[in-house]
Amino acid sequence: MARRRKKLKLKRLIPVLVVLVLIIFGIYKLITHKKLIIDQKTLTYNIGEGYYDNFKATFDKEDVTSKVKVTNNVNKDKMGTYTVTFEYNDGKRTYKATKEVTIADIAAPVITLKSGDSMMVVLGTKFEEPGYTAIDNVDKDVTSSVKTEGTVDVNKEGVYTLKYTVTDKAGNKGIAKRKVTVTKTSPLTMSVKDFSLKGFYDDAILKETEVADSTYVNETIFAGDSTALYYVMNKCIPGTQLWHKEGVNLETVFTQKIYINHQASNMTLVEAIASKKPKRILLSLGTNSVATMEIDYFITKYEELLKQIKEKSPNTELIVQSIFPVDISYDTGNKKLNNDKINKMNFRLLELCNKLNVPFLNTSEVLKNSNGTLKSEYGRNEKATPGVHLSQTGNKVALDYFKNHIYKRK
Secondary structure (H helix, E strand, C coil): HHHHHHHHHHHHHHHHHHHHHHHHHHHHHHEEEEEEEEEECCCCCECCCCCCCCCEEEEEEECHHHHHHECCCCCCCEEEEEEEEEEEEECCCCCEEEEEEECCCCCCCCEECCCCCCEECCCCCCCCCCCEEEECCCCEHHHHHHHEEECCCCCCEEEEEEEEEEEEECCEEEECCCCCCEEEECCCCCCCCCCCCCCCCCECCCCCCCCCHHHHHCEEEEEHHHHHHHHHCCCCHHHHEECCCCCCCCCCCCCCCCECEEEEEECCCHHHHHHHCCCCEEEEECCCCCCCHHHHHHHHHHHHHHHHHHCCCCCCCCEECCCCCCCHHCCCCCCCCCHHHHHHHHHHHHHHHHCCCCCCCCCHHECCCCCCCCCCCHEEEEEEEEEECCCCCHHHHHHHHHHHHCCCCC
């Protein structure tokens, strides 16, 4: 009898157990089926840049990203691991999910090459490393840790690659490369027709940009010799932006008093800049020096002028404009003022600007014809002889070139 009672109890218990198992399994399936799933691909962020919610949330196969609340205590300026909590409420209960995110130094130092990543060197001359800087987001200035690889053989034509590397304390490596072309072609030996500054000190030459707004133009003082004056005479700029002295050269500029807005100032150019500290100056000098000065002396005096201006008014944005080309008639008859000498002076002037970190506005390139001389329609006729000054059309072209080669101080 006892055995029969046990079998009977067992038979009655089995259905109960089955039901209990099914209930537990159902609850388990319910819980595991309805789960908040977070798909976040980026879990490591660079220090200082901060954490951002680049995730996708799925609940019961439905995209609920926009309905998820994110809670985090991530400090973007402190390296470490942080927990981010994601919450979603389906109207019945709240579901949670978490992700571990890391703030770390994962950015490589940035190496900036002075004179750009490509340059040209004339065969047989001396190659001088233009220089570089390396800045890291955490370690700051790491220029002294930069290692260089490669050499340049200035006695053999070819293309040479210099490699610059630097590693920060976190192990991130920054790399830069410079291509140096050694060529027998030099702006100092090029013909007037073939003359070009392309490839030489490209970093110093202002590149084409969007067109400047009126504020950029109105904040600029057009300073120099009669080249600057003709911007006003041809009604391209108002006289209130003109600082000039006709006939001034790179020797007399240190002593001659200039006119400011057509009024005698009783100040030299450097004195006026030191006194008024203008926002920006477009410096147009050199035409009067071509016929009277040797190139080396010209560069020496120009360097002296630029250094004085930078010393007296370091916040003034100083732009050096190329010497304009002249009519082809100046290239005959052994005239001291000619396009060949202008080209040589412009190359040396570009070289100087690169050395002193002063932007060079190569306006000359847009004023030349296919022969490398001043386009006839851009020249102004004076006493039936083509002069060195630009016509109204020429000055407008030069001003437009200035407008779409904006200088933005770094």
